Amino acid sequence: MVQVCTRVFTDFCHNPLGIQIHHAHKSHAKESERVESSSGPARTHECLADSKPTIVGPRVEHKDEFTCKGGVDAGRLVNLARKGLYSTAKEMGGNVLLEEQWDCEIRHPRYQCRDQFKVTIHYSATVARSFCPDAQKPVEIQAAKGIKGLMTVIDRQPEF
Numbered sequence: 001m002v003q004v005c006t007r008v009f010t011d012f013c014h015n016p017l018g019i020q021i022h023h024a025h026k027s028h029a030k031e032s033e034r035v036e037s038s039s040g041p042a043r044t045h046e047c048l049a050d051s052k053p054t055i056v057g058p059r060v061e062h063k064d065e066f067t068c069k070g071g072v073d074a075g076r077l078v079n080l081a082r083k084g085l086y087s088t089a090k091e092m093g094g095n096v097l098l099e100e101q102w103d104c105e106i107r108h109p110r111y112q113c114r115d116q117f118k119v120t121i122h123y124s125a126t127v128a129r130s131f132c133p134d135a136q137k138p139v140e141i142q143a144a145k146g147i148k149g150l151m152t153v154i155d156r157q158p159e160f
Helices: 002-014 074-091
Strands: 032-038 054-069 096-109 116-129 152-159
Touching (some): 074 116, 074 152
Antiparallel strands (some): 032 096, 054 152
């Protein structure tokens, strides 16, 4: 009886609330989960294919990093990245984008809030001039994979 009481008392002193502690093995823990999508190979919008635009600048790239909460509307974020690239093209004397290509990576870091996501978008295109207007939308936008939920953009870091 004394041994049982001593053991219970010792167990209580080491863990007074009776909480079971489980240690996660680092080999099983992932740093983040990823969702990736892209436009595929570089392509030009069909409306510009027959117009024979004149290339006026080099191939330009634009990178955006977003922090989103609640969900990710990847199509909308790719469109924002394209608008940033298009404004750069206009500064270079162009009015259309040719041979467009984009990729999108959504990361869900395990160590942050459950509903926060880091989104990186790379968009590249060749700057040109044409008599036909620019399409004003990304190529292959239907390929953009997002995360369901109401998206709130907390932060945006553009890099040109």
